Amino acid sequence: MSNYETIQVEQRGAATLVTLNRPQALNALNSQILSELLDAMKAFDTDPSQGCAVITGSEKAFAAGADIKEMQAQGFADMYGHDFFAGWDVFTRTRKPIIAAVSGYALGGGCELAMMCDFILAGDNAKFGQPEIKLAVSPGMGGSQRLTRAVGKAKAMEMCLTGRMMDAAEAERAGLVSRILPAAELVEEAVKTAQAIAAMAPLAVLANKEMVNAAFETSLAQGVAFERRLFHALFGTADQKEGMTAFVEKRPGNWTGK
Ligand code: CAA
Numbered sequence: 001m002s003n004y005e006t007i008q009v010e011q012r013g014a015a016t017l018v019t020l021n022r023p024q025a026l027n028a029l030n031s032q033i034l035s036e037l038l039d040a041m042k043a044f045d046t047d048p049s050q051g052c053a054v055i056t057g058s059e060k061a062f063a064a065g066a067d068i069k070e071m072q073a074q075g076f077a078d079m080y081g082h083d084f085f086a087g088w089d090v091f092t093r094t095r096k097p098i099i100a101a102v103s104g105y106a107l108g109g110g111c112e113l114a115m116m117c118d119f120i121l122a123g124d125n126a127k128f129g130q131p132e133i134k135l136a137v138s139p140g141m142g143g144s145q146r147l148t149r150a151v152g153k154a155k156a157m158e159m160c161l162t163g164r165m166m167d168a169a170e171a172e173r174a175g176l177v178s179r180i181l182p183a184a185e186l187v188e189e190a191v192k193t194a195q196a197i198a199a200m201a202p203l204a205v206l207a208n209k210e211m212v213n214a215a216f217e218t219s220l221a222q223g224v225a226f227e228r229r230l231f232h233a234l235f236g237t238a239d240q241k242e243g244m245t246a247f248v249e250k251r252p253g254n255w256t257g258k
Contacts, residue, residue: 005036007019007021012191018044020037027057027063037055050198051205053096053099053194060103061105084140088113106126108139109140111143115147119177121180122179124168126180127165130144131165144156168180201257203234204243
């Protein structure tokens with residue numbers, strides 16, 4: 001394991017648990033956290049012993065946004081010239097699944113980071129928001145697009161224009177999160193979920209993630225055709241033979257990842 005300062009990385013069997021760790025700034029996302037997180041996610045994605053990751057924060061804050069103190073003095077030329085936040089796109093190219101386990105505040109970039117993950121499990125104390133407008137700016141890590149796709153225009157527009165936060169119950173009703181858990185059990189439950197995913201046939205996991213994500217980038221007809229081709233492709237894997245044989249023989253599958 002590398003020597004990170006702003007995150008902690010732990011392998012729990014085949015699940016990688018990444019904990020954002022800048023408590024003094026409520027896990028505000030600065031350049032260091034970005035580069036450490038990208039490094040950790042690259043290591044996770046290329047480690048054959050790991051099948052699914054969980055990203056979490058503290059009980060008080062998943063992440064309270066991009067680091068305002070780091071951005072405060074920047075001008076247009078700095079931000080545009082360096083394409084500030086573009087690095088987060090690398091995060092979204094992780095091929096294995098990532099679960100966000102959100103307790104407390106997920107605001108601005110924190111909400112955006114959670115939405116870059118494949119799904120969100122929320123603690124019952126979670127609060128989601130895009131309050132950038134109060135700083136006279138806007139979402140910059142995809143929030144206006146991913147929130148709108150997740151909860152629809154009405155709620156996304158209201159949240160971006162007013163900075164209003166959504167609690168866990170509203171977020172679940174709106175489809176932003178897949179499940180709500182008691183905050184005290186959130187991380188353990190998220191790790192168990194990640195371990196369950198990691199125990200599936202690895203190529204099927206990649207394919208399922210890829211095809212659900214295609215729904216955001218394609219027409220229905222293109223998405224359905226893409227799904228069918230990937231479904232067909234899975235019949236070229238040894239694990240498909242094993243999975244269906246194991247079902248018929250009433251035993252668990254024993255995957256080779258081939
Ligand atoms: N950036 C930098 N520091 C932050 C931070 C942020 N986003 N959020 C909190 N902190 C720091 C505070 O400055 C404070 O540090 P000091 O003790 O040195 O003053 C420390 O974390 C604790 O914060 P508070 O004292 O404010 O804690 P609180 O419990 O009173 O309030 C909060 C919690 C409501 C989340 C409040 O901290 C807050 O409103 N934070 C900012 C939220 C925000 O505006 N996020 C959007 C950022 S911009 C962005 O994300 C752009 C984008 O699209 C990517």
